[in-house]
Amino acid sequence: MIALLLSSPGSKANFFVWVVYIFQQYWPLFLEGCKTTFFLALTGTILGCVIGLMIGVLRTIPKPKKGNGSNFFTRAAYKILQFILLTYIEIFRGTPMIVQAMVVYYGMSYVGVDLPAMMAGFLVVSINTGAYMAETVRGGIESISIGQTEAAKALGMTHWQTMVSVVLPQTFRNILPQIGNNLIINIKDTSVLNVIAVTELFFNTKSAAGIYYRYFESFFIASILYFIMTFTCAQILRWIERKIDGSGFYKLVDAPVDPMTDPSGTLATKSSPITRKVSLRGMHAWTK
Amino acid sequence: MDEVKDVILRAEHISKTFGTNKVLHDIDFETKTGEVICIIGASGSGKSTLLRCINYLETPTSGSIMFHGEAVSSHGRGVTRYRSQVGMVFQSFNLFANKTVLQNCMTGTRKVLKKSKEEAEELAMRYLTKVGMAPYIKAKPSQLSGGQQQRVAIARALAMEPEILLFDEPTSALDPQMVGEVLQVMRDLAKEGLTMIIVTHEMAFARDVASRVIFMDKGVIEEEGPPKQIFENPKSPRTKEFLSRFIQG
Ligand SMILES: Nc1ncnc2c1ncn2[C@@H]1O[C@H](COP(=O)(O)OP(=O)(O)OP(=O)(O)O)[C@@H](O)[C@H]1O
Ligand SMILES: [Mg+2]
Numbered sequence: 001m002i003a004l005l006l007s008s009p010g011s012k013a014n015f016f017v018w019v020v021y022i023f024q025q026y027w028p029l030f031l032e033g034c035k036t037t038f039f040l041a042l043t044g045t046i047l048g049c050v051i052g053l054m055i056g057v058l059r060t061i062p063k064p065k066k067g068n069g070s071n072f073f074t075r076a077a078y079k080i081l082q083f084i085l086l087t088y089i090e091i092f093r094g095t096p097m098i099v100q101a102m103v104v105y106y107g108m109s110y111v112g113v114d115l116p117a118m119m120a121g122f123l124v125v126s127i128n129t130g131a132y133m134a135e136t137v138r139g140g141i142e143s144i145s146i147g148q149t150e151a152a153k154a155l156g157m158t159h160w161q162t163m164v165s166v167v168l169p170q171t172f173r174n175i176l177p178q179i180g181n182n183l184i185i186n187i188k189d190t191s192v193l194n195v196i197a198v199t200e201l202f203f204n205t206k207s208a209a210g211i212y213y214r215y216f217e218s219f220f221i222a223s224i225l226y227f228i229m230t231f232t233c234a235q236i237l238r239w240i241e242r243k244i245d246g247s248g249f250y251k252l253v254d255a256p257v258d259p260m261t262d263p264s265g266t267l268a269t270k271s272s273p274i275t276r277k278v279s280l281r282g283m284h285a286w287t288k
Numbered sequence: 289m290d291e292v293k294d295v296i297l298r299a300e301h302i303s304k305t306f307g308t309n310k311v312l313h314d315i316d317f318e319t320k321t322g323e324v325i326c327i328i329g330a331s332g333s334g335k336s337t338l339l340r341c342i343n344y345l346e347t348p349t350s351g352s353i354m355f356h357g358e359a360v361s362s363h364g365r366g367v368t369r370y371r372s373q374v375g376m377v378f379q380s381f382n383l384f385a386n387k388t389v390l391q392n393c394m395t396g397t398r399k400v401l402k403k404s405k406e407e408a409e410e411l412a413m414r415y416l417t418k419v420g421m422a423p424y425i426k427a428k429p430s431q432l433s434g435g436q437q438q439r440v441a442i443a444r445a446l447a448m449e450p451e452i453l454l455f456d457e458p459t460s461a462l463d464p465q466m467v468g469e470v471l472q473v474m475r476d477l478a479k480e481g482l483t484m485i486i487v488t489h490e491m492a493f494a495r496d497v498a499s500r501v502i503f504m505d506k507g508v509i510e511e512e513g514p515p516k517q518i519f520e521n522p523k524s525p526r527t528k529e530f531l532s533r534f535i536q537g
Contacts, residue, residue, distance in 0.1 A: 150378070151378060156396065
């Protein structure tokens with residue numbers, strides 16, 4: 001086969017033969033590349049989401065107002081914190097990931113920390129995703145109707161209780177498509193980490209291509225592999241979304257009809273009326 | 289029951305300004321145990337703002353809220369504890385969209401009153417049954433009609449076993465055929481002696497159920513008294529004008 005290929009280099013008819021040949025020859029290299037790419041994209045997206053979630057939540061802390069139990073220090077701390085968070089977001093959204101990779105990798109070795117390329121890549125992907133997710137999370141939190149937050153407050157819930165049990169679960173559902181987007185972007189964009197010699201799919205494809213100088217064929221293989229990864233992830237994420245949304249209908253429990261829609265309007269249980277007791281201190285409580 | 293009804297809640301000289309817009313001027317009133325107070329008045333007269341000041345969803349610019357004779361602090365533990373004893377039902381229901389009907393009615397009792405799961409569930413079921421929503425415990429709010437959502441919202445507030453329940457136009461967002469079911473629930477609560485402050489445009493309801501009616505105009509209490517007096521023999525010309533406009537539609 002190799003003789004056949006070498007006898008007619010450059011022939012268009014031989015394109016698929018070369019594709020098959022290179023893949024047969026170097027599939028472990030491609031597979032390793034895929035593994036690294038997917039691992040970096042997945043872990044980077046997860047850590048990025050955690051960073052984004054924390055920052056997004058911190059960015060929506062209500063501003064402490066004068067005369068509302070806040071002192072000078074809490075107000076100053078609030079301002080400083082918001083400034084730091086905003087700086088982080090703007091810097092990492094505002095510079096290319098390929099440049100960040102170079103700066104982090106060579107910057108670390110400049111200050112004497114010998115960071116493995118893989119580790120530097122992981123850091124860059126996470127921090128980058130975090131900066132984007134922070135804004136997505138903030139938007140997601142702010143999109144939950146203020147009414148629900150007020151209802152939670154009116155029950156006596158604290159800001160954090162409201163966040164954890166009412167706002168964030170809904171935010172998470174709403175930003176899930178954006179998390180999926182980030183995962184897919186990261187699968188593709190980890191390719192820039194080849195500049196610091198992370199052995200992800202792009203880097204390994206380049207190595208494979210260089211052996212016979214078959215760049216078109218090799219990157220054709222890479223493009224198929226990238227697409228398989230992104231497409232599979234997209235499907236899995238859609239499935240998760242549907243899972244979270246649950247069924248479109250509900251089952252009635254016990255009584256099959258809603259007694260209130262009955263025009264006679266009798267309440268379901270007259271048998272368990274609430275009555276009022278007056279305690280000794282004159283405080284009132286609802287009791288059985 | 290005790291003849292001398294004591295004052296549960298007193299609004300003392302409440303004023304509220306948004307920027308330069310003075311919305312409430314020196315509002316002063318009190319609520320006794322078992323009273324049903326209906327607040328009526330034109331749109332923009334400050335009814336919602338007053339109700340929101342009462343449970344500190346808005347911080348009054350000046351004045352204070354006294355609960356059982358003690359001033360309520362507007363922040364921190366004090367206010368969350370106070371709010372757990374003063375329920376609120378909103379015009380737009382504001383049910384938690386991510387939770388089922390049952391979970392909606394258990395969140396407050398679990399998180400704020402720290403009740404056990406069993407206790408919280410029992411309370412939720414008791415009040416859901418009361419408002420006729422027990423069959424729907426598995427539904428999500430978006431799967432219910434407006435009237436059903438509002439009844440769940442009432443059950444959610446009742447599950448906290450509050451001493452007072454505040455209503456801000458609970459039927460204004462409802463289709464006409466659903467207004468009745470919500471008003472019926474409120475009538476029943478009134479009959480059972482629950483103390484309530486109700487902002488409403490339902491004049492017939494106010495006349496039948498209120499023990500006292502407060503007419504608000506331009507951020508002040510223009511007139512207050514028993515429903516008979518307000519509706520049949522109003523003293524203030526502004527009250528007269530408002531009511532006549534209302535009756536004509
Ligand atoms: N957050 C706010 N910022 C500025 N102005 C406000 C705010 N909330 C209310 N207002 C103003 O306060 C006034 C009273 O509003 P409020 O909602 O209390 O009236 P209302 O009597 O409840 O009216 P409606 O019957 O239409 O509900 C209005 O002029 C409104 O524009
Ligand atoms: Mg209003």
